[in-house]
Amino acid sequence: MNAPAPSPETPRPAGEFDLIRRHFQRPGQPGAPGVALGIGDDCALLAPRAGHQLAVSTDMLVEGRHFLPDADPAALGHKALAVNLSDLAAMGARPLGFTLALALPDANEAWLAAFASGLFALADAHACPLVGGDTTRGPLNLCITVFGELRPGHALRRDAAQAGDDLYLSGRTGEARLALALLRGEAWALDTLGPLALKTRPELRQRLDRPTPRLALGQALAGLAHAAIDVSDGLAGDLGHILNASHLGAEIRLDALPVAPALQPLPPAQQEDCLLHGGDDYELLFTAAPDKREAIEAAARDSATPVTRIGCLMAPPGLWLVQADGQRRPVAARGFDHFG
Amino acid sequence: MNAPAPSPETPRPAGEFDLIRRHFQRPGQPGAPGVALGIGDDCALLAPRAGHQLAVSTDMLVEGRHFLPDADPAALGHKALAVNLSDLAAMGARPLGFTLALALPDANEAWLAAFASGLFALADAHACPLVGGDTTRGPLNLCITVFGELRPGHALRRDAAQAGDDLYLSGRTGEARLALALLRGEAWALDTLGPLALKTRPELRQRLDRPTPRLALGQALAGLAHAAIDVSDGLAGDLGHILNASHLGAEIRLDALPVAPALQPLPPAQQEDCLLHGGDDYELLFTAAPDKREAIEAAARDSATPVTRIGCLMAPPGLWLVQADGQRRPVAARGFDHFG
Structure with missing residues (x-):
């Protein structure tokens, strides 16, 4: 209150309350319901x-x-x-x-x-x-x-998966990890895609910088799917959270995983690493009873969100990858650990 | 899952999920209502x-x-x-x-x-x-x-003060500011209270480090008082938020402000500064209609919280201090500004 009046040429430094008002209060906004x-x-x-x-x-x-x-x-x-x-x-x-x-x-x-x-x-x-x-x-x-x-009872909880459930993924994983590798100049990514990849494929950078939260799909699945998690630390690691909470195991069919065009030139090991352990994807990974397949397809259609059935849940613990040739091998459910 | 098993002598570094579980998950706690x-x-x-x-x-x-x-x-x-x-x-x-x-x-x-x-x-x-x-x-x-x-309609909003309301303060202000001054070695505090003040008056440090949120009082006032704010940036500055939001002015009676024993030896100017501009007090400052004085006293008694009537609200804008001799002078509603 005792500050000198600002002149138009030399505005006084913005104080905390001014800053908040200027950038974060929006008086023109109508009141939101809720x-x-x-x-x-x-x-x-x-x-x-x-x-x-x-x-x-x-x-x-x-x-x-x-x-x-x-x-x-x-x-x-x-x-x-x-x-x-x-x-x-x-x-x-x-x-x-x-x-x-x-x-x-x-x-x-x-x-x-x-x-x-x-x-x-x-x-x-x-x-x-x-x-x-x-x-x-x-x-x-x-x-x-x-x-x-x-609604009470409609939440998609991690501990609600059932043995025999289908396993679904929205969108596709791995692009954010690939974009990060290109930004950091990691050799495995640069060698395959070349130094201009981020310029020629702007959608890659977009996946890393501006992820799309799958809100419409999540709401369509509430009360329909069993368990769900968003993939932030890698598909395998986040699936591990569902498996631990639900005391189940799972199988992922490798050839069912959608592969983005930018990932297709990668050698198989790097491609698989991006798909399963990439992180920063913010896709939904969820489970639902097999008799709900049509309803899940309808939820995907109504929310305009691509959804792929990538595997299933089983009573025996563990996470397994089924290759195109039918071979099964275990997958580490490792995720990103900030203090690891 | 692929990490080597920890031995008792050399526990592996705690990962993020371990840390969270160990210190912040408390499985023994009963579920809270709500x-x-x-x-x-x-x-x-x-x-x-x-x-x-x-x-x-x-x-x-x-x-x-x-x-x-x-x-x-x-x-x-x-x-x-x-x-x-x-x-x-x-x-x-x-x-x-x-x-x-x-x-x-x-x-x-x-x-x-x-x-x-x-x-x-x-x-x-x-x-x-x-x-x-x-x-x-x-x-x-x-x-x-x-x-x-x-309950809807019971919130103690900053914009709900009325002209003619009494102004109340829970507890007392200034001790946290004095403790901070002693910690920092500010001369005005050390000169009056001496270098051992924090040792001989542990309650001062307690006020700075372990403030008491006035939850019982706040709930007793809901639906009874008009406006309220907690005093975090100084009594005058936080009162200013009520006055701005309610488009009112106020008078504070200086001799009505409770003065903690540790503040009594301070010269008047420093004492007033602690009381009005100290900050970190976490007391409640609130307004209520004069016909609610008995109910406010009952709320204070029921919540075992000291409450003092320190002034009143008025239609003309501004914040005034009324001295013991009856003189009025304006008070700057300055508070702590993190970017000032």
Whole structure:
């Protein structure tokens, strides 16, 4: 209140509250259904529809760990929210809103504007408003918590797979891993695809930077599929979480796995590694009873999401890969471990 | 799955999932009411009671900004949750659960164990279970999102103050600021209280390190008081948020402000600065109609929380301090700005 009035030539440095208002409060937005009170008080107030539960997930993204220091801020805004929405999708929930806590080394206006544009484009596409947050100075760190609603008993839980279930995958895996290898200059990727691969195949970079959360599919599967998880640490590793929680084993048919065009020139071992252990895919991996095949096809069609049946679940523990020649071999359910 | 079996002498380094399980999953805990599914799936599932809204708040704590690198991890665990529960208290909500996202420079077991002990002691005291989270490697950063429930229309909103309302404060302000000054060796504090003050007055350090969220009072005020906020950035600055949101002004009677014993030896200017601009107090500042004085007293008594009437709200904007001699002077509503 005692600060000198800013002049048009030399705007005073933006304070925390100014920054938040300028980039993250959007007074022109109509109130979202399910949000009784948004940004600006001690808490936001959410009102799920009567008879619905609230699904909650939180993810933290750290510079140097989850993204490079020179990451495009608009893509980062997209991805930070996308990975959280993907958790809602894997539960079968409909998005209600999200909170954002942001540590920034300095109040960089251009960075914030770009970050907010990427963030809100995805939020608007899924009617998922920002309802609260926190901003502080510190090493760049993004923490998003996302809220969704679903009917009790309809959640796609990891521990709900049944022996004999079909195993399904949305979209395809491996492109994000390949894009990361090309960015990092890993020889196995550069040798096969050449140094210009990221330029000539912009869809590869897109898969790494702007994953698509499979929300429509997840909601279509709620109450229909048994178990689901989103593939963030690699297909095999994330399937391992379902198998552990459900006390089951599984078989994946290698020739059933969809292979993106960019992965087709890779030698078989590298291709398989991308498909099974790539990570950052944000596809849905789910199980359903064999008598639900038509309903699953309809859910895929209605949500305009490609879905492939890639294997099945079995009572004996373990994860097996069935090759085109019929041979079975065990697969390590290894995933990415931040402290491994 | 392919890692060598650990030997008792050389345990293998704890991986992310091990760490989370060891310190943050507590299988012995009974299921909390309101939590349909806790840690371990893509999302947690919360089920507020029928006819209740969900209150949500998020806070991020960064090393070097909100706590010192050598901070006691148990106290840090307490404080990280306390500042979030304080936001629920300021809304009048009852805690349901919280998520924790944690970036750690390394997997330090002793630090994690102490941190978890402080965190869970406070969580258990308020029946507020950990329902989900995320752990990653990075500069130390804690992001907690807390969930509570309350009846629609009962929330203590910042924009709900009325002209003519009484202004109340729980507990007292300034001790956390004084403790911080002594820790930092600020001359004005050391000169008056001496270098041993933190040793001879352990309650001062306690106020800074282990604030008490005023949850019982907040719930007793829901539907009774008008506006409320928790005092985190200083009494005057946080009152400013109520005044801005409610389009009102206020008067504070200086001699009505409770003064802690440790603050009494301070020169008047420093004492006033601690009381009005100290920060880190986590007391509730709230307004209520004058005809509710007996009910407010009962709420304070029932929640075993000291409450003092310190002023009133008025239609003309501005924040005024009324001195013991009757003189009025304006107070800057300045608070702590992380990017100021």
